[in-house]
Amino acid sequence: MITAPADALEGGFSEAPLQSARAFREILEAMARPGTIRRVQGARPPEPLSVAAGVALLVLTDPTTRLHLAGAADCPAVRDWVAFHIGAPLTAAEDADFAVGTWDALQPVTRFRIGQPDYPDRSATLIVEVDRLVNHGPALTGPGIETATWLILPETAAFRANRALFPLGFDTIFTAGDRIAGLPRSTRVEAI
Amino acid sequence: MTDQAYNFAYLDEQTKRMIRRAILKGIAVPGYQVPFASREMPMPYGWGTGGVQVTAACLVPEDWLKVIDQGADDTTNAVSIRRFFQRTAGVAVTEATAEATIIQTRHRIPETPLTEGQILVYQVPIPEPLRFLEPRETETRKMHELEEYGLMHVKLYEDIARHGQIATSYAYPVKVEGRYVMDPSPIPKFDNPKLSDNPAIQLFGAGREQRIYALPPWTEAVSLDFDDHPFETSKAPHNCDLCGAKDSYLDEVITDDQGGRMFVCSDTDFCGGRRAAGHAGRLGGDQKSSKTFANSFEGIWPGAEVAR
Amino acid sequence: MYVAVKGGERAIDNAHQWLAEERRGDPTVPELTIPQIREQMALAVNRVMAEGSLYDPDLAALAIKQARGDLIEAVFLIRAYRTTLPRLAGSRPVDTGAMAVDRRISATFKDLPGGQVLGPTFDYTHRLLDFTLMAEGEAPQQRNLPDATPADRIPHVTSFLNRDGLIEPVDPSDIAPPDLTREPMELPANRPLRLQALARGDEGFVLSMAYSTQRGYGRTHAFVGELRIGTVAVEVDIPELGFAVEIGEIELTECETVNQFKGSRTEPPQFTRGYGLVMGQSERKAIAMSLVDRALRWQELGEDFTGAPAQDEEFVLMHCDNIQATGFLEHIKLPHYVDFQAELELVRKLRAEAMALQEAAE
Numbered sequence: 001m002i003t004a005p006a007d008a009l010e011g012g013f014s015e016a017p018l019q020s021a022r023a024f025r026e027i028l029e030a031m032a033r034p035g036t037i038r039r040v041q042g043a044r045p046p047e048p049l050s051v052a053a054g055v056a057l058l059v060l061t062d063p064t065t066r067l068h069l070a071g072a073a074d075c076p077a078v079r080d081w082v083a084f085h086i087g088a089p090l091t092a093a094e095d096a097d098f099a100v101g102t103w104d105a106l107q108p109v110t111r112f113r114i115g116q117p118d119y120p121d122r123s124a125t126l127i128v129e130v131d132r133l134v135n136h137g138p139a140l141t142g143p144g145i146e147t148a149t150w151l152i153l154p155e156t157a158a159f160r161a162n163r164a165l166f167p168l169g170f171d172t173i174f175t176a177g178d179r180i181a182g183l184p185r186s187t188r189v190e191a192i
Numbered sequence: 193m194t195d196q197a198y199n200f201a202y203l204d205e206q207t208k209r210m211i212r213r214a215i216l217k218g219i220a221v222p223g224y225q226v227p228f229a230s231r232e233m234p235m236p237y238g239w240g241t242g243g244v245q246v247t248a249a250c251l252v253p254e255d256w257l258k259v260i261d262q263g264a265d266d267t268t269n270a271v272s273i274r275r276f277f278q279r280t281a282g283v284a285v286t287e288a289t290a291e292a293t294i295i296q297t298r299h300r301i302p303e304t305p306l307t308e309g310q311i312l313v314y315q316v317p318i319p320e321p322l323r324f325l326e327p328r329e330t331e332t333r334k335m336h337e338l339e340e341y342g343l344m345h346v347k348l349y350e351d352i353a354r355h356g357q358i359a360t361s362y363a364y365p366v367k368v369e370g371r372y373v374m375d376p377s378p379i380p381k382f383d384n385p386k387l388s389d390n391p392a393i394q395l396f397g398a399g400r401e402q403r404i405y406a407l408p409p410w411t412e413a414v415s416l417d418f419d420d421h422p423f424e425t426s427k428a429p430h431n432c433d434l435c436g437a438k439d440s441y442l443d444e445v446i447t448d449d450q451g452g453r454m455f456v457c458s459d460t461d462f463c464g465g466r467r468a469a470g471h472a473g474r475l476g477g478d479q480k481s482s483k484t485f486a487n488s489f490e491g492i493w494p495g496a497e498v499a500r
Numbered sequence: 501m502y503v504a505v506k507g508g509e510r511a512i513d514n515a516h517q518w519l520a521e522e523r524r525g526d527p528t529v530p531e532l533t534i535p536q537i538r539e540q541m542a543l544a545v546n547r548v549m550a551e552g553s554l555y556d557p558d559l560a561a562l563a564i565k566q567a568r569g570d571l572i573e574a575v576f577l578i579r580a581y582r583t584t585l586p587r588l589a590g591s592r593p594v595d596t597g598a599m600a601v602d603r604r605i606s607a608t609f610k611d612l613p614g615g616q617v618l619g620p621t622f623d624y625t626h627r628l629l630d631f632t633l634m635a636e637g638e639a640p641q642q643r644n645l646p647d648a649t650p651a652d653r654i655p656h657v658t659s660f661l662n663r664d665g666l667i668e669p670v671d672p673s674d675i676a677p678p679d680l681t682r683e684p685m686e687l688p689a690n691r692p693l694r695l696q697a698l699a700r701g702d703e704g705f706v707l708s709m710a711y712s713t714q715r716g717y718g719r720t721h722a723f724v725g726e727l728r729i730g731t732v733a734v735e736v737d738i739p740e741l742g743f744a745v746e747i748g749e750i751e752l753t754e755c756e757t758v759n760q761f762k763g764s765r766t767e768p769p770q771f772t773r774g775y776g777l778v779m780g781q782s783e784r785k786a787i788a789m790s791l792v793d794r795a796l797r798w799q800e801l802g803e804d805f806t807g808a809p810a811q812d813e814e815f816v817l818m819h820c821d822n823i824q825a826t827g828f829l830e831h832i833k834l835p836h837y838v839d840f841q842a843e844l845e846l847v848r849k850l851r852a853e854a855m856a857l858q859e860a861a862e
Contacts, residue, residue, distance in 0.1 A: 017200035021252045024212050028250065031219050032393045032408045033308075060216075062209050064682075118337045121217040121226045143222050143369055144408035146391075167371060171220045184220035186369070186408075204584055227684035232579040237824050238831025262838045269834055271508035299838045317828065328814055330687050355850050361842035380842040400824045402684040426845055444841055458838055 008080035011044035013058055020059045027059060027173065031182035035140045035149035037133050039178050046077035049129070052175035053100055056127050061098050063087040068096035071105025073129070100127040103154035110161075114168040123185075124170045130154060133176045139190035140183070151181060159189040201248040202280040207231055211249035211404070215395060218406035223368025223413075224336070225319050225403040233399065240273055240298055241399030243315035247277065247296045250311055250395070255283045258292035263300035263441065263458030270298070287461050299362075301383040303440045303462040306392035308409065314377040316398035319405065321365040321375040341373050344416060352421050361426065366413040374405065374413065382425045382441045387413040430455040435466035436473035523568045537561035546751075546780025547571055551822065552578030553681065553700045555750045555779050572702075572822050579823055583681070590676070592744055594732045596754050596777075597653050601730035603783075606657045608723050608758055614654035619729060620781075657726040658756050658773065667758060667771040687814055694796055694817060698789045699778055701820030709795075709810045709820075710788035718795040718808030721760035722774060729753045729781050753778045755786035759794050762801055772801055792816065 013019040019042040026038040045054030053073075061067055067088040069078055082088055093099060093111040106112075106126055115123035130152070137152040142163075151174075153159065162169040162185055169185030183189075199205065214228035233241040251257070259274040261267040265287040273296060274285050286292050289304040298315045306312060318324075322332045325343045335341065344365060351359040364381035366388075368374050376387055377396060387394065387407060394407040407413060417423035428442045433454040440462055442455040454475060457463035467476060524531065538545055538561040548560040552575045560578060567573035603619025606612055661667040677692035689697070698706055713720050731751050735744040755776040763769025774794030776786035795810040809815050819825060 016205055018253060020205065020208070021200065021250075022254075024208075025250065025252050028212075028215065028219070028393070031216050032406075060209060060213055062206055064206075064210070065213070118333050119227075120221050120224055121214070123217070125216070143411040144219075146410045167221045167224060169220075171216070184216075184408075186220060186222060198584075202584075204586065207583075227686070229681070229683050231583040231681075232576070232823065233583075234580045236576065236830060237827025238829075239827065239834070241827075262835050266508045267835055268508045268512060271512060275509070275512075298834075299836070317831070329818070330814060356853060357850075359846060359850070361846040362839040378836075378839050380838055382842070400828055426842070426849070428841065428845055441838070442841070443837055444844065458841075 007046060007077060008084045011046065011054065011081060012085040013042050016058075023055045023059045026180060027056060027182070030173065030180050031144075031171070031184055033144045034142065034183050034187040035135065035145060035151040035181065037135065037151075037179050037181045040180050041178055046075075046081050048072045048075075049078060049081075049100065050175045051178045052180045053127050053129055056173055056175060056180065057082070057086060057088075057098070057100065060125070061086050061088045063089070065097040066091040066095050068093045068099035068101075068124075070099055070101025073101045073105065096124050098125050098127065100129070102129045109158050109170065112170045114162075114165055114170055117168070120167040120169075123168065126170055126172045128154070128172055128174050130174050130176045133174055133179045133181050138192045140187050141190075142187045144184070145187070151183070153183075153189065156189045156192050159183065159187070160191060163188055198280045200253070200281055201251045201277065202234075203231070203245065203248045207245075208249045211245055214404045215246065215249060215406065218395070218404050219393075219408050221372075222407055222411050223366075223372030223374040223405060225398075225405045227402055228404050230399045230402040235272070235276070237400035238317065239269060240296070240315035242397030242401075242404070243296050243298070243313050243399075244273060244276070244397075245399060246395050246397035246404060247294060247313045248281070250294060250313070251277065251281050251283060253281070253283060255281075255293045256286045256291055257283045258286050258289065258295045258461075259297075260295065260300060260302070260459075260461075261298040262443070263302070264460040266460060288465075289459075289461050299378050299380075300441070300458060301379055301386045303437075303457070303459040304465075305386075306390055308391045310392040312390075312392050312394045314379075314394065314396045316375065316377045316396045316401075316403070318363075319375055319396065319398040319401050319403040321363075321373050336372060339371070341367075344373060345418075348416060349418070352418070358417070358421060358423075364423075365416050367416060368407065368413050369411060370414075373416070374407075376413070380427070380441060381415065381423075382427050384413075384415045384423070385425065428455050431473055432457045432463060432466075432476075433473040434476040435463045435471045436476065437463070437466055437471070523566070532565055534558055534561045534565065537564055543781060544569075544571060544574075546782050547703060547785075548574045548578055550779045550782050550785060551575040551700050551702065552582065553779075554578050554582040572826050576823050576826075589736045591747070592735045592737060594734060594750075594752070596728065596732060596752065597656060599654065599728055599730040599732045599752070599754070601654060601728050602781075603730070604654060604726070604728040606724070606726045608657060608725050609660075612657060612660070654728070656756065658758065661725075661758065661771060665768070665770065668762075668773060670773065685817065687817070689813060689817060691793070691797070691800075694813065695775065695777070695789075695793060697817045697820055698776070698792055701789075702822035702825070703782070703785045703788070705820050705822065705825075706785060706788045706792055709816060710791035712808065713791050713795045713810045718798070718806060718811040719760075720757075720774065720791060720794045722757040722791050722794060723759070724787060725756045725758040727753070727755045727783055727787065729783065751780050753780065753782050753786040755783070755790045757787075757790040757794060762803075772797070 023040045026040045030036060030038045040052050040055040043051055043054030043058050065088050068091055099106060112124035134152050135150050137150050138156050139148045139150055141148050166185055171185055172183040174181045210229055214226045218226045233244055257277055259270045261270040277283055278285055289302040294311045296313045320332050322335055325347055326332050348358050362380045363375055363378040364384050365373050366376055389410050391409050393409055396405045415423040430442060431438050432440060434456050437457055440457045440459060443458045445454050445456060447454055538557045544564055545557050545560045548563055548571055549555055563574035563577040601617055604617040658667055662669060680696055731749045733746045734748050734750055735746050737744045757774035759772045759774055761769040761771050774790035776789030778786045792810055796813055798805055798811050805811055
């Protein structure tokens with residue numbers, strides 16, 4: 001008999017195959033074109049998670065991925081929701097394949113897996129909840145960007161340090177409301 | 193109509209998530225081959241199972257899908273894969289490169305330049321560019337880790353010593369963003385320049401070898417060469433006999449047993465578009481006749497047509 | 501004049517229709533039923549289940565029928581089917597000590613607890629065509645021996661050796677083995693992954709690899725300590741109930757070889773082990789698997805790598821899967837004319853340059 005709080009049963013995809021397909025395309029575009037801001041829909045996760053963070057979790061995580069809930073995201077409502085809709089085992093930051101929380105809650109980000117020299121893909125993806133996403137802020141250049149673009153970032157030093165590890169490093173998905181933007185480790189961030 | 197017996201785009205959701213995660217890691221580390229747990233597909237390994245899995249993980253119901261093999265939409269395996277997705281995903285299909293949102297390809301990059309919003313999915317037989325120099329995965333993985341690509345340069349240099357030039361005409365390796373050496377799949381080296389700084393997302397799927405890799409848009413992919421032997425593209429020194437194109441990649445078609453031959457665009461959509469716009473080559477008049485030779489699989493394999 | 505043909509779809513449809521006719525053969529001959537294949541072609545069914553990694557005799561029989569008896573094609577059908585199945589649960593390890601054996605032999609001891617049970621084997625048949633079968637002869641006579649009451653547990657031969665410290669111990673482990681159908685193959689592999697790959701590897705490939713070790717390419721001096729065939733229960737833990745329930749029985753073939761000893765002046769020598777386990781009655785495969793398993797353990801047992809193919813983990817694991825092999829092999833019949841054209845232009849160019857140089861020299 002499965003018992004979960006009634007709230008935890010809500011807020012997943014109602015039509016998972018199609019909703020996750022559409023949402024993945026937005027996430028793919030966001031990661032492939034760093035700095036572009038896309039919209040996603042279909043999830044209604046419990047507070048404090050945004051719609052976009054909920055969508056990213058539903059699309060990318062499952063019982064085979066270890067998930068770290070950081071700060072306020074590590075609350076019973078989110079844990080129950082993850083347990084019911086996703087089934088990802090919760091884990092410490094150091095072991096996580098995915099982590100979700102605010103930038104402050106995720107600190108220090110140097111805890112997260114950056115991959116191994118022979119397997120750089122074995123690295124964490126951080127889903128960073130931010131207040132807003134706008135194309136204004138430090139300049140971004142690198143793969144996926146024709147000349148340069150701009151994106152509001154919580155800071156630049158950590159992303160510059162992460163880029164310096166390339167091909168190792170973590171990858172970042174920013175979420176705000178239903179908006180989403182990607183910052184893979186390959187992106188060069190202007191020093192501000 | 194979608195076949196209701198299967199999940200959207202055939203694969204189950206957990207498999208799609210696994211592939212999607214691999215694609216995103218591939219995007220984050222351009223040119224690096226991400227291992228993924230390739231599934232057995234209902235077509236054999238070697239028929240494009242890697243490309244099919246990548247396409248299945250990317251497709252949305254709103255997509256316009258184009259599938260080409262050897263540049264042509266009507267080759268038998270392209271037809272078969274297109275049908276598979278019509279049946280399992282119910283997506284619209286097209287032969288027009290400009291109209292397509294996802295293009296799955298074997299061995300060619302379309303002549304019509306790709307644009308933002310498009311995804312090109314390559315079917316890859318051997319993803320490891322160093323494989324024919326070093327058969328062991330454990331060794332080639334170390335070579336990528338250490339950026340130890342000397343063996344590749346030695347091979348290319350031996351070509352020059354023997355033949356006066358680099359004797360690799362397809363699957364010509366590229367270096368991605370100055371880091372990973374990557375196999376662009378067996379496209380002719382004619383297509384190599386299109387790999388670099390392309391506005392479309394380029395995804396590579398190798399099913400049997402269990403690897404996915406990617407070139408995000410606007411990513412640098414430099415064909416390996418030497419200062420005194422710069423990379424050169426090559427194609428048959430002819431114009432298309434149907435549409436007259438001077439700058440497209442050509443197939444050579446043998447027309448009789450007396451040495452007669454003709455050259456036609458390998459990209460059937462490109463060629464058809466030019467002819468529709470009034471261009472004509474040596475044999476490209478508008479006169480109709482029964483088919484003689486085919487710019488398609490059946491043309492070189494009569495057995496398929498003979499099948500009742 | 502040239503007109504491009506767009507006949508691909510029609511050609512495919514026609515080919516499929518023709519194939520269906522060929523599969524059926526002469527319609528005046530009665531059609532094979534799935535139960536007929538399952539019951540009378542059981543060893544083919546077993547092979548398809550083993551290499552298809554799916555225990556379902558009816559589906560394997562269907563695959564054989566659909567594949568016109570091409571067993572690799574049948575394995576492929578089963579693999580493509582199984583890959584889409586949801587994972588509902590993982591079973592407990594099966595207990596082959598509790599196997600209800602149909603056959604159980606040891607080549608290392610003349611008699612032993614549990615006895616030698618010959619079972620339904622070809623071993624001592626004279627390979628003479630039996631024309632009564634062609635005449636659709638009668639059913640074979642009933643066995644004139646009553647079924648012996650099976651023992652609850654038949655101990656493994658290696659456990660007798662183990663008791664005296666004569667064979668390397670293997671500690672049971674609760675670590676979940678990797679699953680090569682869900683995770684990409686990672687090299688170097690561990691023994692569970694190797695065994696998994698061999699268990700679904702091509703019987704012919706594994707046989708040839710094993711044979712090569714017998715002829716000196718990675719020699720391991722194997723004795724068949726024990727070969728047993730029979731059914732075991734499959735149990736699944738049900739967390740809500742707090743205990744395991746039996747969900748069915750499967751037939752397995754298990755082979756344990758006793759191999760050359762290791763040791764030194766100071767370290768007492770011990771025999772070593774090779775292991776084979778295959779779904780269904782597949783004893784050739786199980787024996788071959790245990791030889792290859794043993795050969796692949798050279799590093800762990802401190803032996804030399806002699807360069808033998810059967811010792812080479814990457815060589816064996818990357819090439820034992822017949823679905824991967826047949827796909828890649830057969831795909832070269834697909835059109836490659838773009839690449840061939842590129843090669844053609846290159847060869848023409850190189851020839852022209854070489855001939856120009858030749859002329860200039862003359």
